[in-house]
Amino acid sequence: MPENQLVLSYIFGVLALLALGGLAIVAVFHAKNRIIRESQKALEAEQRLRRAQEAFTDNAHHELRTPVQILAGNLMMLSDLDPTPDQASILGQARRTTAQLGHLVQGLLDLSSLGHGTLTFQPGLTDLNAHLSGLRGRCDANAQTKGLRFHADLVPLPRPVICDPARLCQALEALLENALGFTTEGAVTFRMAARPEGRAWHLRFEIEDQGPGLPPDWERLLHPFEQEERGLRRRRGGLGIGLPLATGIIELLGGRMGFQPLALGTLAWVEIQLEEGEF
Structure with a gap:
C-alpha cells in the first residue's frame, strides 16, 4: 500500500509539473502575442507620424518658400526701376536679407527631409x-x-x-x-x-x-x-x-x-x- 501511494504521489507530482509547464507556455504565448500586437500598434503609429511629418514638410515647403520667392522677385523688379542711390542701398539690403531668409528656410526643410530619409539627390x-x-x-x-x-x-x-x-x-x-x-x-x-x-x-x-x-x-x-x-x-x-x-x-x-x-x-x-x- 505505501508503495502504491508513493507511485500515485509521483504520478500526481509529474502531472502537476506538466500542468504548470503548460500554463507557463500558454502565458508566454499570450505575452508574446501581446508584445507583437503592441509592436504592430507602435509601428503603425510611427508610420502615421512619419506620413504626417512628410505631409507637413511638403506643405511647409510651399507655404514658406513661395512668399520668399515672391518677395525676392518683387525686390528685383523694384531694383530695375532706376531707384535713387539711397533707395538702391535699401533695396540691396532687403534683397540680401531676403536671400538669407530663403537660405535658412531651405536649410530647415532639407534638414527635415534628411531626418525623414526623403532628401532627394540628382547625381x-x-x-x-x-x-x-x-x-x-x-x-x-x-x-x-x-x-x-x-x-x-x-x-x-x-x-x-x-x-x-x-x-x-x-x-x-x-x-x-x-x-x-x-x-x-x-x-x-x-x-x-x-x-x-x-x-x-x-x-x-x-x-x-x-x-x-x-x-x-x-x-x-x-x-x-x-x-x-x-x-x-x-x-x-x-x-x-x-x-x-x-x-x-x-x-x-x-x-x-x-x-x-x-x-x-x-x-x-x-x-x-x-x-x-x-x-
Missing part, C-alpha cells in the same frame, strides 16, 4: 570645376563683407565626374559659412586636392579658419539645433543646422567628414570618391 555627369568656382565666388564675397581674407586653392579636375554637385556644394558651403562665421579677423582657406584611382577621383576638401577653435564637446554640434555657448552664438548667429546638414549629405554621398583642432582655429575636411565620366 549626374557634371563639370565640378564650374560649381566649385561659383561656390568660391560666393564665399569670397561673404568674406569681403566681413573684412576677412579668403584664399582658395582648388586643383581643377581634368574630366567630368558623376555626382550631385548641388548637394556636394551645399555641404561644403555649410562648412565654409561656419568657418566664416567663427572667424572675426584673419583668413579662411579653402583647398581641394585630387588623386586619381583608376576611373575615379579621390577628392579631399579642407576648410581652415582662424576662429576660437573647437569646444571640448564639439561632437554635439553635429546634432540638429545644437549651438555654441551664448557669447559665440550671439556674435555668429545661425540656427545650428549647417553642420548636421553637411554631415548627413556627405554620408549619403558616400563620403567622410571630420574636424581637426589647430594652433589657431579649426580644420574641417571632407573626403569623397567620384567616378569619372565623359560628356
Whole structure:
C-alpha cells in the first residue's frame, strides 16, 4: 500500500509539473502575442507620424518658400526701376536679407527631409570645376563683407565626374559659412586636392579658419539645433543646422567628414570618391 501511494504521489507530482509547464507556455504565448500586437500598434503609429511629418514638410515647403520667392522677385523688379542711390542701398539690403531668409528656410526643410530619409539627390555627369568656382565666388564675397581674407586653392579636375554637385556644394558651403562665421579677423582657406584611382577621383576638401577653435564637446554640434555657448552664438548667429546638414549629405554621398583642432582655429575636411565620366 505505501508503495502504491508513493507511485500515485509521483504520478500526481509529474502531472502537476506538466500542468504548470503548460500554463507557463500558454502565458508566454499570450505575452508574446501581446508584445507583437503592441509592436504592430507602435509601428503603425510611427508610420502615421512619419506620413504626417512628410505631409507637413511638403506643405511647409510651399507655404514658406513661395512668399520668399515672391518677395525676392518683387525686390528685383523694384531694383530695375532706376531707384535713387539711397533707395538702391535699401533695396540691396532687403534683397540680401531676403536671400538669407530663403537660405535658412531651405536649410530647415532639407534638414527635415534628411531626418525623414526623403532628401532627394540628382547625381549626374557634371563639370565640378564650374560649381566649385561659383561656390568660391560666393564665399569670397561673404568674406569681403566681413573684412576677412579668403584664399582658395582648388586643383581643377581634368574630366567630368558623376555626382550631385548641388548637394556636394551645399555641404561644403555649410562648412565654409561656419568657418566664416567663427572667424572675426584673419583668413579662411579653402583647398581641394585630387588623386586619381583608376576611373575615379579621390577628392579631399579642407576648410581652415582662424576662429576660437573647437569646444571640448564639439561632437554635439553635429546634432540638429545644437549651438555654441551664448557669447559665440550671439556674435555668429545661425540656427545650428549647417553642420548636421553637411554631415548627413556627405554620408549619403558616400563620403567622410571630420574636424581637426589647430594652433589657431579649426580644420574641417571632407573626403569623397567620384567616378569619372565623359560628356
